[in-house]
Amino acid sequence: xxxxxxxxxxxxxxxxxxxxxxxxxxxxxxxxxxxxxxxxxxxxxxxxxxxxxxxxxxxxxxxxxxxxxxxxxxxxxxxxxxxxxxxxxxxxxxxxxxxxxxxxxxxxxxxxxxxxxxxxxxxxxxxxxxxxxxxxxxxxxxxxxxxxxxxxxxxxxx
Numbered sequence: 001x002x003x004x005x006x007x008x009x010x011x012x013x014x015x016x017x018x019x020x021x022x023x024x025x026x027x028x029x030x031x032x033x034x035x036x037x038x039x040x041x042x043x044x045x046x047x048x049x050x051x052x053x054x055x056x057x058x059x060x061x062x063x064x065x066x067x068x069x070x071x072x073x074x075x076x077x078x079x080x081x082x083x084x085x086x087x088x089x090x091x092x093x094x095x096x097x098x099x100x101x102x103x104x105x106x107x108x109x110x111x112x113x114x115x116x117x118x119x120x121x122x123x124x125x126x127x128x129x130x131x132x133x134x135x136x137x138x139x140x141x142x143x144x145x146x147x148x149x150x151x152x153x154x155x156x157x158x
Contacts, residue, residue, distance in 0.1 A: 038099065039064045040075055040150025043141060050143065051081035051093075059139070061150060063099060073101035075150070079112075095119070097137070099152070103127040106156075108135060115139060115146050121156060131158050 045059030059077040064070065079093040092113055099106040104126020110119030116138050124131035135154040140146025 036154040036156050038072070038152045038154075039067045039069070040139070040152070041068075041148070043139060043146075043148050043150055045077070045141070053082055055081050057081065057093065059141075063101065067149070073099060075099055093117075095137075101126075101128075104129065106131055106154075110137075112137060112139065115141070121154070124158075128156075128158060131156055133157050 040061040040063055043059065043061040045057055051057050057077075057079045059075070059079065061075045062071045063073040063075050065072050076098045077095050079095040081093050092111060094111050095109065095117065097106075097108040097119065099108075104124055106124045106128045107122045108119040109122060110117050112119075116136065119135050119137055121131050121133045121135065123129075133154060133156040135152050135156070137150065137152050139150045140148055142148050
């Protein structure tokens with residue numbers, strides 16, 4: 001069990017206030033213990049056809065801190081289809097993600113079914129240098145039955 005000290009309390013308070021100040025300046029405040037959630041819009045990449053096994057797909061979209069909010073960054077992905085199915089609910093992909101944000105980038109990889117997948121954070125740059133953790137991606141590709149939006153819920157540690 002760790003001992004709470006006055007200097008530890010002050011240090012955490014200063015980190016919290018620094019995070020609030022950064023958020024006010026158009027930066028992302030990372031609250032420890034709270035998941036980081038990014039929202040996507042303008043998801044595009046499929047040409048109306050589901051990829052066949054082994055085919056590559058690229059995806060691009062805008063990222064926001066709240067649904068419908070101001071853009072905070074961009075999302076880029078490359079994916080390779082596997083499973084060889086023509087049914088949208090069964091479409092599976094191995095994906096590599098780049099979250100290009102105002103204050104750095106986060107990189108991840110994993111597998112996804114039609115609209116949801118589990119991913120590992122591989123690292124980051126800028127404010128996210130040394131990042132690790134996991135995230136769940138819900139990508140609403142219209143071609144797979146979605147609404148063209150996305151949501152990423154991170155368990156991120158830096």
